[in-house]
Amino acid sequence: xxxxxxxxxxxxxxxxxxxxxxxxxxxxxxxxxxxxxxxxxxxxxxxxxxxxxxxxxxxxxxxxxxxxxxxxxxxxxxxxxxxxxxxxxxxxxxxxxxxxxxxxxxxxxxxxxxxxxxxxxxxxxxxxxxxxxxxxxxxxxxxxxxxxxxxxxxxxxxxxxxxxxxxxxxxxxxxxxxxxxxxxxxxxxxxxxxxxxxxxxxxxxxxxxxxxxxxxxxxxxxxxxxxxxx
Amino acid sequence: xxxxxxxxxxxxxxxxxxxxxxxxxxxxxxxxxxxxxxxxxxxxxxxxxxxxxxxxxxxxxxxxxxxxxxxxxxxxxxxxxxxxxxxxxxxxxxxxxxxxxxxxxxxxxxxxxxxxxxxxxxxxxxxxxxxxxxxxxxxxxxxxxxxxxxxxxxxxxxxxxxxxxxxxxxxxxxxxxxxxxxxxxxxxxxxxxxxxxxxxxxxxxxxxxxxxxxxxxxxxxxxxxxxxxx
DNA sequence: ACCTGAACACCGTTCAAGT
DNA sequence: ACCTGAACACCGTTCAAGT
Numbered sequence: 001x002x003x004x005x006x007x008x009x010x011x012x013x014x015x016x017x018x019x020x021x022x023x024x025x026x027x028x029x030x031x032x033x034x035x036x037x038x039x040x041x042x043x044x045x046x047x048x049x050x051x052x053x054x055x056x057x058x059x060x061x062x063x064x065x066x067x068x069x070x071x072x073x074x075x076x077x078x079x080x081x082x083x084x085x086x087x088x089x090x091x092x093x094x095x096x097x098x099x100x101x102x103x104x105x106x107x108x109x110x111x112x113x114x115x116x117x118x119x120x121x122x123x124x125x126x127x128x129x130x131x132x133x134x135x136x137x138x139x140x141x142x143x144x145x146x147x148x149x150x151x152x153x154x155x156x157x158x159x160x161x162x163x164x165x166x167x168x169x170x171x172x173x174x175x176x177x178x179x180x181x182x183x184x185x186x187x188x189x190x191x192x193x194x195x196x197x198x199x200x201x202x203x204x205x206x207x208x209x210x211x212x213x214x215x216x217x218x219x220x221x222x223x224x225x226x227x228x229x230x
Numbered sequence: 231x232x233x234x235x236x237x238x239x240x241x242x243x244x245x246x247x248x249x250x251x252x253x254x255x256x257x258x259x260x261x262x263x264x265x266x267x268x269x270x271x272x273x274x275x276x277x278x279x280x281x282x283x284x285x286x287x288x289x290x291x292x293x294x295x296x297x298x299x300x301x302x303x304x305x306x307x308x309x310x311x312x313x314x315x316x317x318x319x320x321x322x323x324x325x326x327x328x329x330x331x332x333x334x335x336x337x338x339x340x341x342x343x344x345x346x347x348x349x350x351x352x353x354x355x356x357x358x359x360x361x362x363x364x365x366x367x368x369x370x371x372x373x374x375x376x377x378x379x380x381x382x383x384x385x386x387x388x389x390x391x392x393x394x395x396x397x398x399x400x401x402x403x404x405x406x407x408x409x410x411x412x413x414x415x416x417x418x419x420x421x422x423x424x425x426x427x428x429x430x431x432x433x434x435x436x437x438x439x440x441x442x443x444x445x446x447x448x449x450x451x452x453x454x455x456x457x458x459x460x
Numbered sequence: 461a462c463c464t465g466a467a468c469a470c471c472g473t474t475c476a477a478g479t
Numbered sequence: 480a481c482c483t484g485a486a487c488a489c490c491g492t493t494c495a496a497g498t
Binding site: 462464466471472474477478 | 481494495
């Protein structure tokens with residue numbers, strides 16, 4: 001009981017890591033909108049301006065968040081498996097990591113090329129795509145789509161609501177579903193029939209599997225040297 | 231010269247349409263961040279609170295923007311073409327509309343099911359997918375991915391910078407490209423080789439074609455009753 | 461019906477100053 | 480090196496009041 005304690009936790013020195021961790025936790029519990037410089041400072045028991053010694057501005061803090069999340073990605077060893085398998089393994093790993101941090105997945109989307117762990121993931125993804133016969137240009141674009149697909153899968157999952165208690169979540173889903181079901185069945189029969197699926201993804205594994213399959217099959221379909229008649 | 235004039239244009243009464251149009255224009259010229267209640271009011275020569283008579287809050291204004299943009303989508307007549315063709319036509323139309331409004335495309339992504347024109351597009355898309363043999367659940371998910379893919383194609387186009395003069399844009403691209411090219415060629419050879427493609431999509435038609443193909447081929451690949459061995 | 465005035469509770473950020 | 484105090488220029492939104 002030496003010195004003074006702050007709030008519930010032992011007061012430690014401010015550091016980039018601590019700020020980033022705090023931001024990730026806060027985003028996870030209350031949503032990314034709750035992550036403000038001032039709120040972060042308050043939770044750390046410090047002045048808002050204290051953060052500016054560690055980060056040039058909020059955008060750099062976001063860079064730090066993305067880097068930290070991407071550092072959770074563990075790349076598999078190089079393999080001789082067919083490229084679709086390798087691609088699936090890479091994307092599944094990224095998917096698993098982002099699923100643990102849906103609130104900040106959108107930050108990652110635009111920041112992969114800005115950090116060491118992101119670059120390693122990108123390099124490996126490009127490797128798989130190049131081995132499938134794509135050019136540097138095509139591989140760049142496809143790797144971007146891959147990232148984009150995984151992030152969308154995580155952030156747009158129907159019924160997902162970060163930083164909302166289960167009761168409010170249920171209510172939100174119920175309301176949205178009701179409004180879809182209230183549509184004219186003559187004009188929007190298919191939309192009404194899909195109301196459940198639009199508001200809550202009933203089966204998570206199937207949802208993510210279809211998303212992954214969709215992308216990988218898409219890559220297969222545009223692969224150079226394929227019979228592409230339609 | 232009766233009454234008084236404001237700024238450069240003739241002062242007219244405030245209306246939902248005028249506010250939405252103003253917001254879309256502003257987003258296009260200065261970016262979505264520039265679209266604030268206060269700025270909109272200022273441009274219209276009115277108090278910020280005036281807008282609250284027309285829209286409950288900023289989110290409803292965003293709903294209005296999305297609806298207006300989606301109303302530009304002109305649906306093709308029903309056809310007997312094979313479903314991939316029909317899907318391509320629908321997505322190309324949406325793509326063309328969003329390409330004209332990249333700054334607000336992200337707003338559209340989460341609001342298709344909230345307006346008449348969006349619902350009509352969704353219904354048609356679901357129709358095509360259902361005709362391809364997908365269930366209501368699968369079709370809902372795939373239509374979501376379709377939307378998401380088109381929006382991403384428009385908003386993530388490398389080298390696109392909404393609300394930035396060409397000079398600043400060039401400089402921005404140059405800088406980002408240089409930083410990629412400065413990476414270690416031993417550790418990131420493929421990333422360095424793709425630096426150009428990551429920073430500027432050299433060939434727009436090819437970029438959008440590949441994006442569309444990727445999605446449509448993906449749907450083809452996950453279509454029920456296909457030989458799906460990998 | 462349509463708009464204003466004043467106020468509230470927030471933001472990110474700068475800059476000079478403290479230890 | 481690391482943090483604070485005070486201030487600036489913004490936000491969205493509410494509420495009572497005006498015409």
